[in-house]
Amino acid sequence: MQKRIFGKTGLEVSIIGFGAIKLPGISKDEAVKIINRALDLGINYIDTARNYRDSEEKVGEVLKDRRNECYVATKSTARDASGLTKDLETSLRNLQTDKIDVYQLHTVSDGDTYKKVMAQGGALEAAKKAKAQGKVDHIGITIHRDLDTMRAAIKSNEFETLMVAYSPLDQEGVEEEIIPMAKEKNMGVVIMKPLSGGLLCLPEPEREKLGKDPIVVGSLRYVVSNPNVTLAIPGMQRMREVEENVTVGNMPKLTDEEVTELLKSLGSMKKEYRYGQVCLRCGYCQPCPQGVVAPTIFRAVDMYKNYPDNLKHLGIELYSSLEIKADDCVECEQCLEKCPAGINIPVRLKQASELFANI
Ligand code: SF4
Ligand code: SF4
Known part of the structure; x- marks a missing residue:
């Protein structure tokens, strides 16, 4: 598994991280098995969040025995200081650890929210206090779509890492300016939704026939071939997903010819994606009070x-x-x-x- 330096955090992280967003969909036993397998295969970065339902608890079941083998990142959607402090304490308990390696302000995806978290008494203030207390080592931010907020967060110098959604479809338009800008500021760049929330994969029966999914492998390689990206964190909930994703960590960068081939094969999908139309399967809309999934x-x-x-x-x-x-x-x-x-x-x-x- 190749590793890269995670920007100014200085951490050396595997280029494929374990995205724990899908863990609520499987049992605790299954989750423990696939996380352990991921660590055995060289993944050393696990990304979860306070609002991924029971994901943190499941990650914690592994961390209690293997804490020194990986870095753990989690996130809070709290916008004020007291909310973040409460979330952090819950995360520390759930993850069975006394320190979070990378603590991220989650989904700060519009100007008003950004103002709230940055204000006096806002979430950032509490994250910095936690860092001073040794409960958090590094502070990051995750942002969807809003390029202005991304620019402001990068320029602020307050964050060591930036998480954005990026794939060969580049649905949120971050490839050209945002990712290089973050890299320029020596931020660690984490990529969520490198497979566009499951859009970039073959139908299961076709994948079964081939024994692997060339679209998944190609798309992940595309993302980590970007020299400004530190790591991608595809969401995983099956053993074969872990094993398939990990293979990308040992592959060379895509050649220009391979990129052209990949983009050609994704061409039809690229046309189909429009904001407001394609569900990224992030699960943020859950739970619904009526139980509608x-x-x-x-x-x-x-x-x-x-x-x-x-x-x-x-x-x-x-x-x-x-x-x-x-x-x-x-x-x-x-x-x-x-x-x-x-x-x-x-x-x-x-x-x-x-x-x-x-x-
Ligand atoms: S519908 Fe739900 S799962 Fe789909 S993108 Fe929106 S919040 Fe995410
Ligand atoms: S009932 Fe419908 S509108 Fe209300 S939360 Fe559930 S899915 Fe959304």
Whole structure:
């Protein structure tokens, strides 16, 4: 597994990190097994968050025995100092550690939120205090879409790491200016959603046939071939995902010819992505008070719409398997502001309900 220096943190991290966002979807035993496997295969960076439901607790089950073999990063969506302090104490308990290596202000994705976290009594103040107390070693920030906020955060010199979403689709437009700018400031650059939240992968039956997923491998290689990127943290919840992702850590950079080939094969997907339309399956809209699992419903819709004719049934079967369906949404709109992809979730659920009702 190749390693790189994580900007001004000075940490030497594996170029593939373990994204723990999907751990709530599997049991504690499964989670412990795949995290252990990831560490055995050379991953030394685990990224979780206070609001990834029970992800931190599952990571903590491994850290209690292997804390000195990896760095752990987590995040808080608190905007004020007292909220962040509370979140940090919970994270330390969940992760069974007395120190977080990289503590990130989570989803600071618009100017108002940025102002709140940076203000006196804001979340950054508490993060700095925690750093002075030795509870946190480094402070980072994660931002979706808002390039102005990214620019401001980079220029502020307050953050040692920046996490942005980036893949060959470059859905949030960070490749040209933001990532090089962060690197220029010697920030560690962490890439979330290097597979565009699962958009960049083959349908499971095709992957099974090939024994690996060339789209996944190519996309991850694309991301870590960018010299301004430190590491990518694909979300993992299966052993084969861990093993497949880790292979990329040992591969050389993509050649120009390979990049052209990859982008050509992704060309059709690239055209399909538009802000407000594609669910990144981040799970931030969860939990819904009605129990509606929007990302799974949107996944079923995508499968039905995008898979070849002989595989469309997989989308229908996924939707049929759900106990709580799209029409159980009561349009309370509580999830709306949580969605970093700008999806009008209740409207899209209604469309999903109509789609599957008419098949
Ligand atoms: S709008 Fe629908 S999906 Fe969103 S939280 Fe309300 S009930 Fe759940
Ligand atoms: S609907 Fe939005 S918040 Fe929910 S999983 Fe998809 S992208 Fe994330």
